[in-house]
Amino acid sequence: MFDEIEFEKIKRLPKYVFAAINEIKLDMRRHNEDVIDFSMGNPDGKTPSHIIDKLCEAACKPKNHGYSASKGIYKLRLGICNWYKRKYNVDLDPNTEVCVSMGSKEGYVHLIQAITNPGDNAVVAEPAYPIHYYAFILNGANVARFGISWNEQMELHEDSFFQNLSRVLKEAMPKPKFVVVNFPHNPTTVIVYKSFYERLVAMAKKERFYIISDIAYADLCYDGYQTPSILEVEGAKDVAVETYTLSKSYNMAGWRIGFVLGNKKMIEALQKIKSWIDYGIYTPMQIAATIALDGPQECVEDIKEKYEKRMEVLIKSFKEAGWEMKKPKASMFIWAKIPPCVEHLGSLEFSKRLLKEAKIALSPGVGFGEHGEGYVRIALIENENRIRQAARNLKLFLKSFK
Ligand SMILES: Cc1ncc(COP(=O)(O)O)c(C=O)c1O
CATH class of the missing domain: 3.90.1150.10 (Aspartate Aminotransferase, domain 1)
Structure with missing residues (x-):
């Protein structure tokens, strides 16, 4: 038919x-x-009991049953900023530099929808979490790819990454506007240190592209390794956003709650598109998510x-x-x-x-x-x-x- x-x-x-x-x-x-x-x-x-308890308590209050805020309730956005300050010593404005999302995947896909024009190019290193490139494809953009390599300690071969990235930036037409990174990396588990982000931010400023960094696995680190945030790099907010999720660190995958933060222009675009598309995550879930970030971290x-x-x-x-x-x-x-x-x-x-x-x-x-x-x-x-x-x-x- x-x-x-x-x-x-x-x-x-x-x-x-x-x-x-x-x-x-x-x-x-x-x-x-x-x-x-x-x-x-x-x-x-x-999900840890204190988070579920908070959800139940908040769900019993009728005032929490209406439409919520599409960019996230202020209390949660503030909680996210405080958490980033404690964890990474990064200062963020809860109004203009944070957007709550329905898991980080939704935040990522809508961000790409908001910032991509048909025919744009983006760069995603391979192998990759599939939506990292298909979000661009779905929005009529194209993706230039290259393979990543790593050493015995599962650390990224940084030099080879930057050589490949430079090459792709030169070759791809039109010149890519976006570079997506994801460390700790899904699927390879490869990690990077702050020095990697310093190089990447410097390159973004020189070559003029935005960075989207996904740190879904930030808290699952072993043998003394600590995941850095790209926003720890001075001036990173000029060119980068980071996506994070409560799915993995707090066993909250089914709750669908995460956030995107950093660069004002990109966050503003995401907040705007979300204000057209949805009315926000159920308020009791956002209150419980605030407790997850503010509460005990054991x-x-x-x-x-x-x-x-x-x-x-x-x-x-x-x-x-x-x-x-x-x-x-x-x-x-x-x-x-x-x-x-x-x-x-x-x-x-x-x-x-x-x-x-x-x-x-x-x-x-x-x-x-x-x-x-x-x-x-x-x-x-x-x-x-x-x-x-x-x-x-x-x-x-x-x-x-x-
Ligand atoms: C690298 C990466 N980013 C983002 C996500 C999405 O997580 P969520 O939408 O549950 O926040 C996943 C899920 O497996 C992932 O592996």
Whole structure:
């Protein structure tokens, strides 16, 4: 029906590579098979009780039931600024430099919608969290990509990053207006230090582009590593915004609450587009989110420790099963090279076979872009017993290839 009416924009989104894995997973579950699921970065833990209690208390007050503020209630925006001051020693204006969003993904997508003109170019390094480039594609823009590389400590090869970025900025036509960075990085877990942002901000000012920095995994760091904020760099607010989420640090993924902050011009654009599109997150959730940031932070430590323990159990038990991988410095993932005996399968086929034959679901690296080929991403969302079970299944699976 109405074949002549085409939905061109939506055609720019390809079929999700992960859909192939999800379909198999769902089919197996329908047949009552027990899949050990490391595929999605969906935290399995409970939101800390003091945050839930605040939500319930606020939900009992009728005055909180109406439309809220699309850019976030003042109390939360102020709480976010205070939190940034404590954590990164960055001063922000709650009125003009912060916008609350429905998770950081919504904030990011609407920001891109607000600031992108059709035909614009952006730069996103690969592999990448897919929406980082598809937000531009959806808005009629294009993305220039290059591959990132890293060392044994999962630190970014900074020089190579900047050489590639310079090259892309020279070659891409029209000249890119936006560069997206995401460290700790999903999917690779690669980290950077403040010196990286100093270089990036200096380059942005020289080459004239805006930076969007996603620090969704800022609080999940190990072995003494601390995630820096780009806004710690002097003058960064002239060219950069940062996106953050409560999904991972506070086990609040289903709540959909995050924020974008920094550069006034970009924040103003985001606040404006959101004022046209939505009426804000349910006020009791915003009040509870304020408590999450203002309240005790031991819960964040506990969440981080849980991932670290799982990481260690997985690395040890998978090694015994015949698959060696490195401990990341941050995030809730392990980015693992496919074992040599199954390398020939490629990441998608390996993931499919591992799922069907060993009942282990993970994300094929190619789903994050062609530079992710040869790797898979393991999300640490299963408990230690299930990880050990996965290792037993894995051992049998790998044996069949030797
Ligand atoms: C790098 C990165 N950014 C942003 C998000 C989105 O998080 P949310 O929308 O829950 O805040 C995710 C989710 O997995 C992510 O991995």
